[in-house]
Amino acid sequence: MKTAICYYSRHHGNTLRVIEAMAEAGDAELIDVTARSAVRLEDYDRVGFASGIYGFEFHRAVADFARKYLPQGKPVFLVYTYGGAKGAGAKAVAKIAEERGCPVLGEFGCRGFDTFGPFKLAGGIAKGHPDALDLEDARKFYRSLG
Ligand SMILES: Cc1cc2nc3c(=O)[nH]c(=O)nc-3n(C[C@H](O)[C@H](O)[C@H](O)COP(=O)(O)O)c2cc1C
Numbered sequence: 001m002k003t004a005i006c007y008y009s010r011h012h013g014n015t016l017r018v019i020e021a022m023a024e025a026g027d028a029e030l031i032d033v034t035a036r037s038a039v040r041l042e043d044y045d046r047v048g049f050a051s052g053i054y055g056f057e058f059h060r061a062v063a064d065f066a067r068k069y070l071p072q073g074k075p076v077f078l079v080y081t082y083g084g085a086k087g088a089g090a091k092a093v094a095k096i097a098e099e100r101g102c103p104v105l106g107e108f109g110c111r112g113f114d115t116f117g118p119f120k121l122a123g124g125i126a127k128g129h130p131d132a133l134d135l136e137d138a139r140k141f142y143r144s145l146g
Contacts, residue, residue, distance in 0.1 A: 001026070001045045001046065002027075002029075002043065002044045002045045003027065003028040003044060003045065003047070003048065004029045004031055004039075004047050004048070005019045005023070005029070005031065005047075005048035005050055005079070006033050006039075006048065006050070006062065006065055007019055007030060007031065007032060007033065007048075007049075007062070007079075008033050008034065008050075008059040009032075009051070010052065011052050011054075011112070011113075011115075012112065014052060014113060014129070015050050015051060015052050015080065015081045018050070018130050018135065018138045019138075021130075021135040021136075021138045021142075022048075022141070024139065025139035025142045026143060028142075029044075033062055033064075033065040039069055041070060041074060042074075044074075045075070046076065046077065046145070047074055047076050048077045049065075049079070049090070049093045051079075052081050052082070052112060053080055053083070053085075053086050055087075056086070056088055057087055057088045057091065057092060058089070058090055058092060063092045063093050063096065066093050066096045067096055070096060070097065070102060072101055073101045073102060075102065075104075075105050076093075076097045076102045076103070076104055077104065077107065077145060078090035078094060078104065078106075079108045079109070079138075080108075081111065082109065082112060082114075083111065083112065083119065083125050083126050084111070086109060089109065094107075105145050106141065106145060108137070108141040110137065111126035111130070111134070112129055113128065113129055114126050
């Protein structure tokens with residue numbers, strides 16, 4: 001099963017750690033949506049979209065990437081990390097998938113260390129996350145996709 005996971009992970013690399021754990025559990029090519037100019041998602045059997053949550057949703061770069069490259073009918077899955085309030089989470093990307101007739105195989109989210117804005121003064125929230133248990137859950141989720 002050839003898998004791509006297209007991601008945006010900037011704040012602390014939390015989301016990247018989660019998808020690296022997934023790639024350990026099974027094969028996956030990790031594609032930084034800010035680093036690649038052109039990509040052929042047609043070449044993969046399924047495509048993951050992954051992001052930290054910024055302002056209660058996936059980073060816009062991931063939704064833009066999905067809009068640009070996601071082929072019709074391609075099975076997708078969604079992955080995110082968040083400090084404390086995921087808000088709409090993956091909804092924008094899920095909507096793009098729905099519009100293209102792409103089945104959503106599953107969604108995985110966990111907490112991720114957050115030192116944004118006022119949280120910085122308190123030393124951050126969700127300290128230590130993703131932790132070993134989060135990464136094990138991520139591997140289990142990835143294996144459960146088949
Ligand atoms: C600009 C900014 C906005 C954020 N907005 C939210 C938010 O709305 N809800 C939340 O739970 N976490 C929020 N966070 C925390 C991140 O979602 C969390 O730290 C996440 O794990 C970052 O992923 P990354 O390290 O892969 O970039 C925000 C962080 C930053 C830097």
